[in-house]
Amino acid sequence: MSLQTARALVAEDLAAVEEKMTRAVGNVSYALLADALQGLIRSGGKRVRPMLTLLAGRFYPPPQHRHLISLAASIESLHTATLVHDDVVDGALLRRGQSTLNAQWTPASTIMAGDFFFARAAGLVAETEHARVIRLFAKALQIIVDGELRQAFSVRDWGQPKQNYYDRIYGKTAALLELATQSPAVLGEAPAEHEEALRRFGYNLGMAFQIIDDILDFVADAETLGKPAGSDLRAGIITLPVYYYIQQAERRDAIVSLIDGHRTGDEVVDEVVQLIRSSDAIPQAHAEARSFSEKAIAELTALPAGPHRQALADIARYVVEREF
Amino acid sequence: MSLQTARALVAEDLAAVEEKMTRAVGNVSYALLADALQGLIRSGGKRVRPMLTLLAGRFYPPPQHRHLISLAASIESLHTATLVHDDVVDGALLRRGQSTLNAQWTPASTIMAGDFFFARAAGLVAETEHARVIRLFAKALQIIVDGELRQAFSVRDWGQPKQNYYDRIYGKTAALLELATQSPAVLGEAPAEHEEALRRFGYNLGMAFQIIDDILDFVADAETLGKPAGSDLRAGIITLPVYYYIQQAERRDAIVSLIDGHRTGDEVVDEVVQLIRSSDAIPQAHAEARSFSEKAIAELTALPAGPHRQALADIARYVVEREF
Numbered sequence: 022m023s024l025q026t027a028r029a030l031v032a033e034d035l036a037a038v039e040e041k042m043t044r045a046v047g048n049v050s051y052a053l054l055a056d057a058l059q060g061l062i063r064s065g066g067k068r069v070r071p072m073l074t075l076l077a078g079r080f081y082p083p084p085q086h087r088h089l090i091s092l093a094a095s096i097e098s099l100h101t102a103t104l105v106h107d108d109v110v111d112g113a114l115l116r117r118g119q120s121t122l123n124a125q126w127t128p129a130s131t132i133m134a135g136d137f138f139f140a141r142a143a144g145l146v147a148e149t150e151h152a153r154v155i156r157l158f159a160k161a162l163q164i165i166v167d168g169e170l171r172q173a174f175s176v177r178d179w180g181q182p183k184q185n186y187y188d189r190i191y192g193k194t195a196a197l198l199e200l201a202t203q204s205p206a207v208l209g210e211a212p213a214e215h216e217e218a219l220r221r222f223g224y225n226l227g228m229a230f231q232i233i234d235d236i237l238d239f240v241a242d243a244e245t246l247g248k249p250a251g252s253d254l255r256a257g258i259i260t261l262p263v264y265y266y267i268q269q270a271e272r273r274d275a276i277v278s279l280i281d282g283h284r285t286g287d288e289v290v291d292e293v294v295q296l297i298r299s300s301d302a303i304p305q306a307h308a309e310a311r312s313f314s315e316k317a318i319a320e321l322t323a324l325p326a327g328p329h330r331q332a333l334a335d336i337a338r339y340v341v342e343r344e345f
Numbered sequence: 346m347s348l349q350t351a352r353a354l355v356a357e358d359l360a361a362v363e364e365k366m367t368r369a370v371g372n373v374s375y376a377l378l379a380d381a382l383q384g385l386i387r388s389g390g391k392r393v394r395p396m397l398t399l400l401a402g403r404f405y406p407p408p409q410h411r412h413l414i415s416l417a418a419s420i421e422s423l424h425t426a427t428l429v430h431d432d433v434v435d436g437a438l439l440r441r442g443q444s445t446l447n448a449q450w451t452p453a454s455t456i457m458a459g460d461f462f463f464a465r466a467a468g469l470v471a472e473t474e475h476a477r478v479i480r481l482f483a484k485a486l487q488i489i490v491d492g493e494l495r496q497a498f499s500v501r502d503w504g505q506p507k508q509n510y511y512d513r514i515y516g517k518t519a520a521l522l523e524l525a526t527q528s529p530a531v532l533g534e535a536p537a538e539h540e541e542a543l544r545r546f547g548y549n550l551g552m553a554f555q556i557i558d559d560i561l562d563f564v565a566d567a568e569t570l571g572k573p574a575g576s577d578l579r580a581g582i583i584t585l586p587v588y589y590y591i592q593q594a595e596r597r598d599a600i601v602s603l604i605d606g607h608r609t610g611d612e613v614v615d616e617v618v619q620l621i622r623s624s625d626a627i628p629q630a631h632a633e634a635r636s637f638s639e640k641a642i643a644e645l646t647a648l649p650a651g652p653h654r655q656a657l658a659d660i661a662r663y664v665v666e667r668e669f
Binding site for chain 2 (some may be wrong): 051053106128129132133139140141148151158159160169174
């Protein structure tokens, strides 16, 4: 399973989204800065979000196709903005194997670059001229920020309930994927039940996506990850594999004393990563991701059959099978 | 001249704006964080922006009064967001005599708090459900961010043209004041020439406002400023008093060698602040601020006479007469 078929279905529109994102940066007065911002756009990963928006927009095409392109570019710009700010927040120095802006620039420049993409995302969503789409965008942005705050306030809270993890990954990933699949339906005036099916598809896909990301942070090697394994744990962020691992009291005590105790440093985390990686916590988390992916696929039955529905199902399967 | 009369005219609405801003924070799950965010709102200065929006909204009241309240709260939230991020960008430790979030929190928390107010501002402007108002909001946000970038890229550029300073203070202050006075006219479907007069009023007022701020940074004492004098110069930011001062070649050479040379540190800047403070650069900059204020007042003649027009003129006079 790969994203090839899905991508091919919307290739032309994806190119238009890319061009729209790139053109915005062209207006920036400073060549050095424009280059850096273009670099951020180019390093933009697999473009899963615009792909979802464009595919979801095929069921009930909006009156003006260019509004769909603006919407997809807006969502990807918002994604870029949060990635850039997360680099400061998490102190990440590597992302996708490339050094982050934060590693090259001052925190101040990184904040401004993130704000640039926030502003651009707001400008692009305003181009849709659709009040409800704009409200959904603003709501997603609030959920995303709330997730960041929630994460900051639950660092090293070893006793937190699983719901806290769910709330955090809703903000981190699922809220934007939900927006990506619901808002094109809103723009196309889809029937309420189809809009709701697409929203739930995006939500469940997003939850699966983030759980797999959190698993890969333990099981993938540093080269594939483009950063050291266990980077969330290093920052004290408790993801689903950690949650499952510490459900056994003796394991929790061991981890807490290792990480909160006197022995800190990279080697300690490496040791804990090995423990979790070879434990039953990984298959437990994986089963949960598959369950979210299946829920996502089940939602699609409400929608008209055809290549676009098939492509969305492919993406939901891809997300839990991927190894990077 | 004070803001008392203007404030009294819209006191009830101002209280509604305040309550709307405060209520948003009430939803934040973490008491510690909610307190900090409430503190940021409370330390919010003179509320010039919502006052302008509410007064400008009296000429052509929008169909739904609550949209005007949301708009004013949105603009003030955006202002708060940029202040919070500026604290990281400028490395400011004191603002309005209070220690900034940055001084108490980590940069990451400060970024998140700023993002919180960005998200809130987007949510509030979306409540107006007015596509053009939302587009103007997004455009202002882009101008603000562009101004930040422009400032970062022109630090210690002693030969920059005056236009660069204008562009920067447009982003820093005038773009938001322009939004504050224009967008209520858009919401109230005012005739195009009245909307344009209000826009220009806000623009010219904003330019005057920021020039005075930049003058006060040299002539006011540290206690009044709530921070050391010359703080912009310390960060290498060239404001209008500096620009005028260095128009004489020998003065420029002296400043450049003092600040860019080997002798750095607080005492050097203190020395330069004294030189500029007692020079003709201050009255030159002041004359320019007064000229912007007069242009603002002249725009008002296009609007229906009455207490609200009078109040706007009072604000434009206050802005150039104020001593803090």
